Amino acid sequence: MTMSVSKTTLPEVKIPPQDLKRSSVNILIWAIILGFLTYSWEGADMRPMELVNNSDNMVEFAKGFFPPDFLEWKLYLSEMWITIQIAIWGTALSIVCSVPLGILCSENIVPPWVYQPFRRLMDAARAINEIVFAMLFVVAVGLGPFAGVLALWIHTTGILAKLYSEAVEAIDPQPVEGIRATGANGLQEVIFGVIPQVLPLWISYSLYRFESNVRSATVLGIVGAGGIGMVLWEYIRGFYYAETAAVIIIIIASVSLLDILSQRLRKMVT
Amino acid sequence: MIAVGVSRLSKTFLPGKKALDGVSFDIEQGEMVALIGASGSGKSTLLRHIAGLIKSDADGGKVNVLGSTMQENGRIDRNARKSRSQIGVVFQQFNLVTRLSVLTNVLMGLLGSVPLWRGTIGYFTQDEKLKAMMALDRVGIADHASKRASNLSGGQQQRAAIARALTQGAKLILADEPIASLDPASSKKVMNTLERINKEDGITVVVSLHQVDYALKYCPRTIAMRDGEIVFDGASEKLTPAFLMELYGEESAELFADNNTQQATSTPVREEELALAAG
Numbered sequence: 286m287t288m289s290v291s292k293t294t295l296p297e298v299k300i301p302p303q304d305l306k307r308s309s310v311n312i313l314i315w316a317i318i319l320g321f322l323t324y325s326w327e328g329a330d331m332r333p334m335e336l337v338n339n340s341d342n343m344v345e346f347a348k349g350f351f352p353p354d355f356l357e358w359k360l361y362l363s364e365m366w367i368t369i370q371i372a373i374w375g376t377a378l379s380i381v382c383s384v385p386l387g388i389l390c391s392e393n394i395v396p397p398w399v400y401q402p403f404r405r406l407m408d409a410a411r412a413i414n415e416i417v418f419a420m421l422f423v424v425a426v427g428l429g430p431f432a433g434v435l436a437l438w439i440h441t442t443g444i445l446a447k448l449y450s451e452a453v454e455a456i457d458p459q460p461v462e463g464i465r466a467t468g469a470n471g472l473q474e475v476i477f478g479v480i481p482q483v484l485p486l487w488i489s490y491s492l493y494r495f496e497s498n499v500r501s502a503t504v505l506g507i508v509g510a511g512g513i514g515m516v517l518w519e520y521i522r523g524f525y526y527a528e529t530a531a532v533i534i535i536i537i538a539s540v541s542l543l544d545i546l547s548q549r550l551r552k553m554v555t
Numbered sequence: 556m557i558a559v560g561v562s563r564l565s566k567t568f569l570p571g572k573k574a575l576d577g578v579s580f581d582i583e584q585g586e587m588v589a590l591i592g593a594s595g596s597g598k599s600t601l602l603r604h605i606a607g608l609i610k611s612d613a614d615g616g617k618v619n620v621l622g623s624t625m626q627e628n629g630r631i632d633r634n635a636r637k638s639r640s641q642i643g644v645v646f647q648q649f650n651l652v653t654r655l656s657v658l659t660n661v662l663m664g665l666l667g668s669v670p671l672w673r674g675t676i677g678y679f680t681q682d683e684k685l686k687a688m689m690a691l692d693r694v695g696i697a698d699h700a701s702k703r704a705s706n707l708s709g710g711q712q713q714r715a716a717i718a719r720a721l722t723q724g725a726k727l728i729l730a731d732e733p734i735a736s737l738d739p740a741s742s743k744k745v746m747n748t749l750e751r752i753n754k755e756d757g758i759t760v761v762v763s764l765h766q767v768d769y770a771l772k773y774c775p776r777t778i779a780m781r782d783g784e785i786v787f788d789g790a791s792e793k794l795t796p797a798f799l800m801e802l803y804g805e806e807s808a809e810l811f812a813d814n815n816t817q818q819a820t821s822t823p824v825r826e827e828e829l830a831l832a833a834g
Contacts (some may be wrong), residue, residue, distance in 0.1 A: 459646060459648050459650040460650050460651060460652040460653070462608060462644075462646070463644070463649075463650030463651060463652070463663075463716070463719075464652070464663055464666065465608065465639070466606055466608065466639060466642065466643075466644035466650075467639070467640065467643075467664050467665075467666050467667050467719065467723050468636050468637070468638075468640025468641075468666060468668070468723070469663070469666035469667060469674065470636065470666075470671070470674075472675055473666050473674050476675060476677070477652060477655070477663055477677070478652060481652050481654045481655050482652070482654065484654070
């Protein structure tokens with residue numbers, strides 16, 4: 286009895302037919318992706334068989350790294366510390382610059398004729414890799430960590446200003462209006478209405494960039510901009526693979542440690 | 556003295572649809588005026604024009620506030636910042652900076668009057684802090700001064716916003732649906748606070764409301780709007796259920812159903828008067 290009742294009250298439903306247009310678009314997208322991969326095969330000089338054919342040599346090469354030679358560990362540690370110090374100063378300088386520049390790049394704060402040129406300027410700072418800046422600054426201020434600091438400063442400013450301005454563009458405009466309604470001026474609106482809202486995000490971004498900068502600073506030494514990269518480059522060029530392995534381990538350990546620390550800090554602020 | 560003078564104010568957001576259409580009225584110092592009308596009738600737009608937060612159309616009339624021009628024909632007056640410092644604005648969403656403490660938020664009210672450098676670095680004297688605390692005490696939330704604004708209830712946040720306006724030394728308070736997102740008990744507290752500062756300090760209060768019963772209870776004068784035009788401006792007691800029904804449309808009759816029955820028993824329908832007032 287109940288069965289028949291429920292049967293009669295069942296609404297009539299149909300499974301919608303396959304959308305032919307959508308599935309053909311999907312196939313097309315996959316075809317394009319595969320096409321690009323095939324086309325780039327030659328340009329990228331893909332030779333996967335080499336890995337197999339030369340496996341004996343590879344094993345021999347890898348053996349050279351073991352056991353790592355930590356005899357000069359004091360040098361490694363002090364150079365690693367210099368690398369971190371380069372990252373500290375590079376990040377600090379770029380934070381100071383990115384606060385005003387980030388505001389000047391935000392379309393909800395300044396008119397287009399202000400944010401457009403500042404955004405293009407930041408694009409330029411971001412587009413050029415810190416290694417390139419490091420090479421230029423080595424010429425300008427000489428070999429050593431200071432060139433590295435300057436390189437990180439310029440490149441990171443480009444990145445942080447963009448991230449900061451994106452945070453500013455996502456704020457709730459109502460508190461800012463509340464501040465404006467009290468008769469505050471534009472700068473005060475930003476200081477009391479905008480910055481309190483974005484501060485946690487800004488701190489989080491800055492810490493993340495500090496992590497990345499420690500990683501970047503390890504290679505800046507290769508072009509002569511100081512720190513552990515210089516040591517690393519000397520060892521690789523001299524085929525001292527055991528020492529190279531030791532330096533790489535030091536880098537991995539320090540970078541992981543800093544990542545964990547900064548992650549903890551970032552969790553605390555947001 | 557005229558606290559708010561609005562003449563022929565017009566504002567077009569989308570071509571062809573006027574948000575404000577030749578609105579004119581004067582409000583005397585010390586009045587408490589309700590602004591009613593359905594959603595989209597132009598209440599908020601009007602208040603934001605008076606506060607100088609948005610500009611009217613290029614030939615869109617004039618707003619005078621407390622004896623000085625706020626805006627004229629689509630141009631915000633050069634001294635608008637000075638005028639704004641005499642206007643306290645209370646918003647539906649409170650517009651506090653929720654990450655700052657309640658006291659800091661209230662002190663923000665002083666930004667327009669303290670020296671620029673002090674306001675900019677956020678340095679306030681003991682006297683100023685005391686003044687802010689007294690304002691918080693008057694609205695009954697002095698105990699919460701050191702809490703973050705986000706930790707307060709909606710009603711408390713709204714009263715903090717009123718304290719900010721008091722600290723500012725506002726002579727005019729514009730409240731844009733201050734109780735629309737509050738429960739009845741909090742709404743009552745907020746409206747009582749507004750009524751008290753109006754009576755005790757002689758501060759002019761213009762408050763836009765959804766709930767007509769609050770307008771009748773707290774405000775001697777009501778301005779009703781529809782489609783950007785003023786359709787009623789006069790004593791609140793002259794509002795009739797029939798007129799309100801027409802104002803809000805049949806479908807939203809339940810919004811003031813309670814009020815309707817009350818009104819029907821207390822005041823007989825006076826449609827002739829209404830026609831005069833609206834006409």
